[in-house]
Amino acid sequence: MALLEVRDLDMVFGGVHAVQNLSFSVRPGTIHSVIGPNGAGKTTLFNMITGLYKPTRGAIYLGGDAVTAKPPHELARKGMSRTFQNLQICFNMSALDNVMVGSHLRLNQRLMPAMLRLPKLKKADSACREQAAELMKFVGVGQYVKADASQMPYGALKRLEIARALAAKPKLLLLDEPAAGLNNTETKEIDELIQKVAHSGVTVVLVEHDMKLVMGISDHILVLDYGKKLAEGTAEEIRRNPDVIVAYLGGA
Amino acid sequence: MLVTAAVILALPLFLPNPFYYDVVIRIGMNAIMVVGLNLLIGYAGQISLGHAGFLALGAYASGILTGRYGWPPIAAMAAGMAGVGILAYVLARPILKLKGHYLAMATLGMGIIIFIVLTQESQWTGGPDGMSVPAFSLLGRELSGEKNWYWVTGALLMLALWLALNVIDSPVGRALRALHGSEVAAQVAGVDTSHFKVLVFVLSAVIASATGSLMAHYIGFITPTVSSFFHSIELVTMVVVGGMASIFGSVVGAAILTMLPQLLSGFEGFELVAFGAILMLTMIFMPRGLVPTLAAKLRRA
Numbered sequence: 001m002a003l004l005e006v007r008d009l010d011m012v013f014g015g016v017h018a019v020q021n022l023s024f025s026v027r028p029g030t031i032h033s034v035i036g037p038n039g040a041g042k043t044t045l046f047n048m049i050t051g052l053y054k055p056t057r058g059a060i061y062l063g064g065d066a067v068t069a070k071p072p073h074e075l076a077r078k079g080m081s082r083t084f085q086n087l088q089i090c091f092n093m094s095a096l097d098n099v100m101v102g103s104h105l106r107l108n109q110r111l112m113p114a115m116l117r118l119p120k121l122k123k124a125d126s127a128c129r130e131q132a133a134e135l136m137k138f139v140g141v142g143q144y145v146k147a148d149a150s151q152m153p154y155g156a157l158k159r160l161e162i163a164r165a166l167a168a169k170p171k172l173l174l175l176d177e178p179a180a181g182l183n184n185t186e187t188k189e190i191d192e193l194i195q196k197v198a199h200s201g202v203t204v205v206l207v208e209h210d211m212k213l214v215m216g217i218s219d220h221i222l223v224l225d226y227g228k229k230l231a232e233g234t235a236e237e238i239r240r241n242p243d244v245i246v247a248y249l250g251g252a
Numbered sequence: 253m254l255v256t257a258a259v260i261l262a263l264p265l266f267l268p269n270p271f272y273y274d275v276v277i278r279i280g281m282n283a284i285m286v287v288g289l290n291l292l293i294g295y296a297g298q299i300s301l302g303h304a305g306f307l308a309l310g311a312y313a314s315g316i317l318t319g320r321y322g323w324p325p326i327a328a329m330a331a332g333m334a335g336v337g338i339l340a341y342v343l344a345r346p347i348l349k350l351k352g353h354y355l356a357m358a359t360l361g362m363g364i365i366i367f368i369v370l371t372q373e374s375q376w377t378g379g380p381d382g383m384s385v386p387a388f389s390l391l392g393r394e395l396s397g398e399k400n401w402y403w404v405t406g407a408l409l410m411l412a413l414w415l416a417l418n419v420i421d422s423p424v425g426r427a428l429r430a431l432h433g434s435e436v437a438a439q440v441a442g443v444d445t446s447h448f449k450v451l452v453f454v455l456s457a458v459i460a461s462a463t464g465s466l467m468a469h470y471i472g473f474i475t476p477t478v479s480s481f482f483h484s485i486e487l488v489t490m491v492v493v494g495g496m497a498s499i500f501g502s503v504v505g506a507a508i509l510t511m512l513p514q515l516l517s518g519f520e521g522f523e524l525v526a527f528g529a530i531l532m533l534t535m536i537f538m539p540r541g542l543v544p545t546l547a548a549k550l551r552r553a
């Protein structure tokens with residue numbers, strides 16, 4: 001069964017039809033990429049899947065359950081997690097605390113135990129803090145464990161977001177242009193990181209412009225153009241698809 | 253925390269007369285209120301320009317229930333906190349959907365309504381002339397004298413600081429700071445942001461109500477001006493001057509702005525000017541507030 005299924009999805013903003021009649025499904029344990037030129041509707045699609053936008057029409061299923069337009073925090077509870085194309089970092093917090101926000105649902109979130117500093121909560125919190133530090137090392141920003149988020153460079157913040165997303169121990173991870181703005185070395189490191197994450201059993205949906213990265217790691221690719229599905233298939237199939245060659249790769 | 257405890261313990265050695273005790277007690281009470289307000293404004297990033305209203309409701313709950321109905325002060329205080337908590341909960345849902353200026357305006361309106369109600373319902377509140385409030389007593393023992401009030405206020409301030417620091421250093425505190433830093437990031441990480449906004453709004457309102465009850469008993473007289481817009485602004489200024497998202501900043505902010513009128517007592521009418529000037533200078537030169545700015549300087553040095 002598909003882990004994520006999107007059926008006849010539409011999103012209209014005033015006059016802009018950002019996503020049109022889109023259906024696809026993501027098998028568990030795969031890396032599923034979504035590509036398309038700027039403005040194709042990729043981020044809008046992510047925003048609908050993660051509950052930030054309410055689709056104009058259509059339905060979204062996670063593990064077989066209808067989750068259309070459920071609030072983001074409920075979707076997080078069901079194992080969904082994501083990063084943002086335009087960084088969403090809490091600059092009023094330390095790097096480590098940013099990652100720990102990701103473990104919110106795994107800790108007791110009630111006020112009374114917090115206020116009274118109950119030892120059980122403190123213990124769970126410290127354990128989470130250690131795991132968060134481990135995660136920062138895992139994504140390659142271990143040197144910033146003691147830093148404030150505001151002291152970190154752009155490339156490191158992109159990884160910090162991945163660490164935060166992983167702290168939730170998600171089943172499904174959506175990455176919106178994780179390599180954007182990174183140099184070649186950094187992009188290669190992100191490539192390896194995504195593969196490591198996928199190997200650990202997390203299903204990944206990836207939006208990315210770097211074709212080398214996408215073609216190399218994707219099990220399945222969905223091509224969007226003006227909000228519509230242009231093509232779908234393995235990297236090899238996409239490379240050979242005449243529509244894609246004309247519309248997206250510019251005949252190259 | 254230890255520093256504050258030491259200051260509270262050592263201060264009586266340096267206080268020459270009851271007048272100074274009075275100032276310090278008022279600082280302590282304001283600090284308790286401002287610690288709660290800082291959780292809302294500084295940590296969770298939600299402005300309120302109406303919190304003096306909650307303070308006043310607590311004060312009047314104590315005044316009316318003890319004065320007219322003979323309730324024990326502690327029961328009146330608890331009833332005030334419960335009532336204000338419920339009111340804040342009901343108001344918070346619609347109000348905290350708003351952001352920025354809209355939230356500021358809505359909370360301002362809330363404070364004004366409370367002020368009008370307290371002024372108009374004179375059969376209960378004594379109207380603009382105010383009402384007197386019986387002394388605080390517990391188990392038949394009356395709390396009186398500056399020294400006793402000093403120790404009670406000091407102990408309650410320490411309690412408030414301890415509770416607030418615990419909250420901040422917990423998943424709840426992180427959720428509050430995260431919804432301030434990036435609401436969408438907090439949401440997709442699983443934080444029910446509207447729940448936490450309501451939670452911190454109610455918490456700060458309940459603390460305000462408790463402080464109001466204390467002040468009412470301590471001063472022995474209350475008027476609707478406690479709930480005035482100006483008082484709300486004064487409280488927010490304490491948060492801002494001391495430092496947003498700084499618990500000890502709240503104490504410092506409360507101290508500075510409570511002492512201000514005393515320091516300027518020779519210059520009648522000058523208070524407001526000095527007050528405005530302090531707010532402006534803080535925003536321009538130390539937008540993060542006194543304590544965070546100094547802490548950053550020290551760390552760099």
Ligand SMILES: Nc1ncnc2c1ncn2[C@@H]1O[C@H](COP(=O)(O)OP(=O)(O)O)[C@@H](O)[C@H]1O
Nearest residue numbers: 013016018036037038039040041042043044045
């Ligand atoms: N919140 C919004 N309000 C209005 N229009 C939007 C909004 N979000 C996206 N759009 C529009 O939807 C289209 C798709 O944008 P987006 O999903 O960001 O594309 P992509 O991520 O593929 O570059 C664009 O035309 C964009 O201007």
Ligand SMILES: [Mg+2]
Nearest residue numbers: 042043044085
């Ligand atoms: Mg995009």
